[in-house]
Every structure is written in structure tokens, then in C-alpha cells.
Amino acid sequence: MAGAVALPDHAARADPVSAAEAGRRLRTAYPAQIAAVDGGHIVWRDGTRMAIDDGKGEKSFNALLEDPDLADIFAIPYPRGEPAPPTVNADPGRARPDQFFDRMYGNCRKGGVEKNLVEVAWLPTRGVTKIKVTRINGVAEKLSAVSAELDALPSSFDAYLQPIAGTYSCRVIAGTGRLSTHGHGIAIDLALRHADYWRWSKPDSAGRYLWRNEIPLEIVRIFEKHGFIWGGRWYHYDTMHFEYRPELLID
Ligand SMILES: [Zn+2]
Structure with a gap:
């Protein structure tokens, strides 16, 4: 990586x-x-x-x-509160044992995931986008609850909510051989035009990546409330990315 x-x-x-x-x-x-x-x-x-x-x-x-x-x-503990630059390599949630998540959600390369995908109407008052996520662990219902709360935000948030950049996709994480959580049907990417990603930046002379973020805390809090962690809390930041990982949100 x-x-x-x-x-x-x-x-x-x-x-x-x-x-x-x-x-x-x-x-x-x-x-x-x-x-x-x-x-x-x-x-x-x-x-x-x-x-x-x-x-x-x-x-x-x-x-x-x-x-x-x-x-x-x-x-690595998952932090809460105001978004802030993480310390080097603090990537809470990026350690994902495949045997555990494949057992729960299936392995998309073996056809184990798609049969459990269901449609969710995403931000229904803002349009007619249908997205697909897994029904396992109630992820679809939880993302519907996220959608309802996001949909109630004022129009000043529109640019951070639409268009979405993707949900289910059976692919590896860029630059690695490991399957992405998008392949488990538990992840969603928002707001491509306002996203920041460590691979799009250049490290400084000490090899450190400068953290950047435009995603408002209000959006992050709604996802976290329903069990989704945010890639903006990673040193290797991916600020459009949310994934269902309730185990990291337990105190
Ligand atoms: Zn993503």
C-alpha cells in the first residue's frame, strides 16, 4: 500500500x-x-x-x-468530534480481516454478495437516485435512515450530497490487491467534486500527507450515528467514503 x-x-x-x-x-x-x-x-x-x-x-x-x-x-481508536488531521498512519477501520467480513457479507468475486443487495431510495426529496447496498446486518435500513436525515438538511448541503460517486462495486482498493468494502455492499462515496483523497495529493519532503477535508461535520455525524465510519478520519484520508463498521463506534 x-x-x-x-x-x-x-x-x-x-x-x-x-x-x-x-x-x-x-x-x-x-x-x-x-x-x-x-x-x-x-x-x-x-x-x-x-x-x-x-x-x-x-x-x-x-x-x-x-x-x-x-x-x-x-x-487504532476511531476518533469523534470535529474533523482534525490524524497522526501518521492513524487509519481506524482500514484493518479489515477478510475472513470476518467475507463470512458476514460474502465474497463478491465468488458471487456471494449480489444476492443480498437491495435498493435504497437515496435522498428521495432531492431526486430519484436508487442505490444498492447489502440487506445483511440491516445495512440497507440504516442507510435509509441516514438518507432521511441527510435529506432534511438545508439546500446549502446539496453540493456535498449529490451526485453520489458510488456504492456497490466488486473491486480492489486502488494500489492494493485487497478487495474494497464497496465489494461487500456496505460503503458509499459522496460528493466527488468536494472529495479529498490522499492518493491525489503529494507527500511533503518528510513523506507526510497533508490532510484536507471539505465535508461538513453535520454529514459525518449523521452517518456515525447509524454505524458508518468516515474515511476523513484516516491519515490516508478518503473524505467521500463512508462504510458500515459499528464495532468501531462502540464506547
Ligand atoms: Zn469509498
């Missing part, structure tokens, strides 16, 4: 939450999927067990993205 640019590795760290706490947050976030936490494992509703900690200890930043375990989801 570093591409041609050597990124500093300051944010690499050991898991700051215990396996038990990681399990508690996952079970709280996904009650329809996870029945219990037991002996360092989550127990899925069908009885399948999945280890929370892979025993590999402290990981580099790249390993956190390329080979995360369930506890690594929580290695």
Missing part, C-alpha cells in the same frame, strides 16, 4: 484492547451474526469459532492492513 512512497510507521503498535474486549465489541455490533465470545474466539450463530487474536503480536502498519486479526480492527 506504500506504493513508491516510503511511509513512516509510527502508528504500528500492539493490540491495545484485549481479545475479550474485542469480542465484546464485535458481538455488540453484530448480534445477528455473533452468538457468543468464548475462550478467545467469537462464536458465529452456526457454531463456527473464529480466533480473535492470531498470536502474531505487534504488527507493522502494513501487516495491520495486509494480515489483520479480529483484535487488530481496534488497534
